[in-house]
Amino acid sequence: AQSVAQPEDQVNVAEGNPLTVKCTYSVSGNPYLFWYVQYPNRGLQFLLKYITGDNLVKGSYGFEAEFNKSQTSFHLKKPSALVSDSALYFCAVRDRSTGGFKTIFGAGTRLFVKA
Amino acid sequence: EPEVTQTPSHQVTQMGQEVILRCVPISNHLYFYWYRQILGQKVEFLVSFYNNEISEKSEIFDDQFSVERPDGSNFTLKIRSTKLEDSAMYFCASNKAGGGQETQYFGPGTRLLVL
Numbered sequence: 001a002q003s004v005a006q007p008e009d010q011v012n013v014a015e016g017n018p019l020t021v022k023c024t025y026s027v028s029g030n031p032y033l034f035w036y037v038q039y040p041n042r043g044l045q046f047l048l049k050y051i052t053g054d055n056l057v058k059g060s061y062g063f064e065a066e067f068n069k070s071q072t073s074f075h076l077k078k079p080s081a082l083v084s085d086s087a088l089y090f091c092a093v094r095d096r097s098t099g100g101f102k103t104i105f106g107a108g109t110r111l112f113v114k115a
Numbered sequence: 116e117p118e119v120t121q122t123p124s125h126q127v128t129q130m131g132q133e134v135i136l137r138c139v140p141i142s143n144h145l146y147f148y149w150y151r152q153i154l155g156q157k158v159e160f161l162v163s164f165y166n167n168e169i170s171e172k173s174e175i176f177d178d179q180f181s182v183e184r185p186d187g188s189n190f191t192l193k194i195r196s197t198k199l200e201d202s203a204m205y206f207c208a209s210n211k212a213g214g215g216q217e218t219q220y221f222g223p224g225t226r227l228l229v230l
Contacts, residue, residue, distance in 0.1 A: 032215045043119075043206055044158065044221040051216040090158060094215040101146070101163040101171040103219060108157055 002027045004093050004106035012112045013081045021076040021109045023091030033074040034092040034103070035065055044090065050074060061085070081113045117141045119222035121207050127228045128197055136192045136225045138207030147190045148208040148219065149182065151175070158206065164190065165213065197229045 003026045013019045025031055032051055036044040048059025050067040058064045065076045074091060091106040120139045128134050140147050149161040163170040164182050181193045190209075194201055204224045210217040 034218075036221075043223040044208075046218050046220065049216075049218060092158075096215045101148075101165075101213075101215070102160045102173070103148075103150075104160065105150075105158040 002093055002095050002102075002104045004091050004104055006089075006091055006106035006109045008109050009107075010110045010112065012114065015083050015113050015115050016080050019078050019081040019085070019111065019113070021089050021091075021111060023074045023076065023106060024072050025074060025091070025093045026072060027093055027095040029095050032094040032096055033065075033067060034094075035059065035063070035074075035076050036090045036092060036105075038088040038090065038108075040087075047076070047089075081111075083113050083115050086111055086113045119207055119209055119220050121205075121222035121225050123225060124223065125226045125228075127230065130199055130229055131196050134194050134197055134227060136194075136205050136207075136227070138190045138192075138222055139188050140190055140207065140209030141211075141220055142188070144209035144211050144220075146170075146210050146213055146217070147182075147184070149192045150206045150208065150221075151203040152206065152224075153200075153203045161192070194227075197227075199229050202227060202229045 005024045034049045035047040048057050050057045055067045063078050088108045088110050090108050092103045122137045147164045150158050152158045160173050162172040162176045179195045183191050204226050206224045207222040208219040210219045
């Protein structure tokens with residue numbers, strides 16, 4: 001069965017410091033991996049995705065994520081956090097071997113960036 | 116930039132009543148989805164829809180739920196007899212092509228409250 005784990009409910013970072021939001025996954029086949037961000041009372045906004053190729057994926061707003069197949073991880077990173085990055089972040093996976101229709105989301109990690 | 120829209124933004128209903136949530140996906144997209152997010156919890160897949168039929172559904176999507184594309188633009192989720200536990204934010208999403216690698220674009224959501 002597919003699953004996504006985000007081990008931290010909350011991450012606190014000072015503005016200007018690097019941030020990491022962790023994600024590990026479990027799928028039977030090869031994954032498609034995604035990060036979405038949710039601001040209060042808003043829908044999900046796509047940040048970035050890993051499909052194939054280079055393990056380091058760059059996305060919107062300066063975020064990047066590294067796919068690590070051996071560790072089944074896809075951690076979200078940003079070199080220098082902004083207060084405006086404070087939001088709820090969701091890691092998500094689709095199993096390409098099952099057609100990729102269903103997206104499984106992690107529980108979410110709330111990021112607080114303090115000025 | 117084209118976006119997914121959803122109406123209404125909020126809906127309050129009595130237990131046992133039928134509700135229809137409406138979505139207008141991005142116009143050249145072919146794959147449509149419904150997700151829900153119970154307050155404070157993770158986003159859960161409900162159903163995917165392509166070529167006028169359900170591609171995949173979760174165990175949450177029981178006989179009380181149905182989806183329809185009544186015309187060329189709308190995509191609806193009907194809950195026949197609402198229960199208290201149906202209270203959640205419901206998100207519609209769409210993407211252009213299949214295969215799982217396509218980015219899903221989410222609407223802003225409909226907050227459903229069942230009393």
